[in-house]
Amino acid sequence: MTTKSISNPYSFSKMNVDEDEWVESMRKSILEHEEEVDKVAVSIFSVPNVLLATDPESYIPQQIALGPFHHWLPEVYDMQRYKLAAARRTVKKYNINFERMIETMKKKDEARIRACYHKFLDMSGDALIWMMAVDMAFLLEFLVVYSMKEEGRVIKKVNSSMSHLVDGSGKKLSHMAILRDLVMVENQIPLFLVKTMLEHQCKKVSDDYESVAKETLKKMLMGLYHELTPFQENELPDVDINECDHLLDFLYHLTVPNNKELGIMEAEIDIEEEDIAEVNDEEEKEKDSFAKESEVRRFMNYIWNILSKSNAGLVKVFKKLIFGKPMALLMKLPWKIISSLPILKMMKEPMERMLEKFQGEGEEKSEEDVGAQKSPTIEEITIPSVTEMARAGIRFSPVNGGIFDISFDHITSTLYLPVVDLDVNTEVYLRNLVAYEACVAAGPLVVARYTELMNGIIDTEDDAKFLRERGIVLNHLKSDKEVADLWNGMSKSVKLTKVPKMDKVIEDVNKRYSQTWRVKFAKFMNTYVFGSWKFLTVLAALFMLLLTALQSFCSVYSCARVFHQLPDIQGGSE
Known part of the structure; x- marks a missing residue:
């Protein structure tokens, strides 16, 4: 009977080590x-x-x-x-x-x-x-x-x-x-x-x-x-070469100087964490909508409850009539013409999402769909894109400075961003600053937060083009698409962090953006109209009740004779 020799994967003999050198290194170390x-x-x-x-x-x-x-x-x-x-x-x-x-x-x-x-x-x-x-x-x-x-x-x-x-x-x-x-x-x-x-x-x-x-x-x-940095600071901090650990550490201190290097005794801005806490969703909805929940949603729910209790079967019929596939198909026919109208143009995407939602309502979801919904998405900073902010009336202005020169002017609704000069070295330079910062920084991850901000406001090629035309992005890459890919790809490698001064700017931008009439109207429509089939069902029920009342009125007062006596608007005669 043959026996198999079992090799120990942790055997010392398998290590490519000189034992004498190893013992000597241990002796010296201890x-x-x-x-x-x-x-x-x-x-x-x-x-x-x-x-x-x-x-x-x-x-x-x-x-x-x-x-x-x-x-x-x-x-x-x-x-x-x-x-x-x-x-x-x-x-x-x-x-x-x-x-x-x-x-x-x-x-x-x-x-x-x-x-x-x-x-x-x-x-x-x-x-x-x-x-x-x-x-x-x-x-x-x-x-x-x-x-x-x-x-x-x-x-x-x-x-x-x-x-x-x-x-x-x-x-x-x-x-x-x-x-x-x-x-x-x-x-x-x-x-x-x-x-x-x-x-x-x-x-x-x-x-x-x-x-x-x-x-x-x-x-x-x-x-x-000066060869590597994408920023164009007018003044640079005084960094002591003796206090820097290596070349990248020196470059990092020039990009993110501390208070000593800036020549100040304490931080210029001290913001409590509570001041930058995210606003509760319900509070945000109440603050940014035309009407509070107590004035719209409660009334809508009250009418809905009455109709539901009075005739549940009628409500189901209305729901199928309004959100069923025949009506959805009918709505799609003139949609290209309707959606081209200026006022209704902004309602196109919410209406399409609503139709897709209710067309699929009631259908059983496959396991793959459920799994796809549960798959985690990459966390991104909460801020509108450049084009969205521009449509809401927010302006952009370049400033010759670094990361700490990012600011927002409430009076003129202007977001000031440092000029960033992008070339083939920029991505490697910023990625390694972010990586080094993640390894050593005991405080806020400033460079990481900056890349998250740029990723948040630049979603598409159009966003990159807009900033290039405003002089904020100096593009030495092949296209605006490469600029968008650079920022979006870089932010996937870092986690979200908090930087008080930069977060205050983000909070101010979001607050100003949510106060514009376009955003308020869009939130109102999404929340109270397209986001609730109950609302549309209530309207349909009220319309049907009005028609029923009109029919009853006409059966008593002979509306056909009244309509027959109305003048001919075309000017003709029988």
Whole structure:
């Protein structure tokens, strides 16, 4: 009898691990652990799976990997030769003892580097430090372009080995791809290391090399920000480079500055959560309709109850007569002509929904239909679209600023939105800001809320076109449809959040929109007419009672003789 050997899936022998290195790493981690490292906050994260699944290419580097997360990916490892070339040029240009610099970094910074990453870095100290040093050399050489742009200079020549990747204008496809890779959450390296390498380079140039390195790095990152940001702020906050964890963190602080960076002691607007609480549906209906429930719905229900008790069979007949298939088919015949009339045009969609609803009433629903109804829908911010607001009389005006410059003017009914310049880099840039914000922000998710707002007001290509014509959207994409798809696709990857100032604007816009006569009339018709077959049945019953009374009157007073004596309106005679 043969016995099958059962392999243990958790067997240590199956792990691709060098036992001696593993024991040494455990010993160092426990016995030689520095207490100062515990104070280092994790700053470089993996993108949550719920975000990664929406658009992997926006979060996984396509051209170049920086740091350990994607270093060994075959798709990006081909760039290693260009990294090594950049490191060789750094050694030659600045006469740096690269090996001594590596030894210093390993002794002083290895534990701190590991503490910055939220994942356990399963690699030796030598491999980690060499990887970081080579990646930093490439990054600094790439950022030189943006340092010169920030100073108003134009780079005339790029090293020949990098010329097909990088150009002074930054318009090459490979250059754009690298640019997008630099801002990805998982593609960050600690900024203190970059500053350290710059200090090594500046030692040959200035005695005050620390301040020179800091100033140079800030110019590089400011130039990079101006290249990537879709906003056009007149004034930017003063961000301390020493307080930023990595390149993306610096860009985030410029996009969403804190009170210190804004130069204020406390928040300008302090709104209680209760002030932005959603209004109860019934209260909203009462406030926004022509008549309150006590004046319309109660009267309608009172008449309906009387008719129901007096002659239930007659009511059923009226219901079938009004909402049955014959009447529905009859109503569809002249509908194209009727719906073209200006006043009745706005009633077209509610009437069609009402007919579809009552045509299907009474029919058994299949299990598939029930399942389809129960399927969850993507939660979206509650605000009218751009075209809906425009029809209601709300205006739109561009403002040169950032996210915090969104506002609404009650007097002029104007929604002020920051000018947003959209190109091929914008989606990756904003997605990674949202992802990073979700990982680190203890307060409101400001960038996420902004993308939800833009998704809420831009539903279709027409909405994107409207904002483009008003100068709010500067579109460098192929079409207005791509603009709409960009915002709608991005908001699917984030959950709803609350940002007091922005939510106050949304609340004010909704309040102003609900006060317009078009919206009030539409809500009234949907609530009390198209939303209730009882109302139409009551009208039909009253009409039938009127005809019955008229018939009774004519049977007593001989209406035929009265009608015969009426003058001929056509002017003819028998």
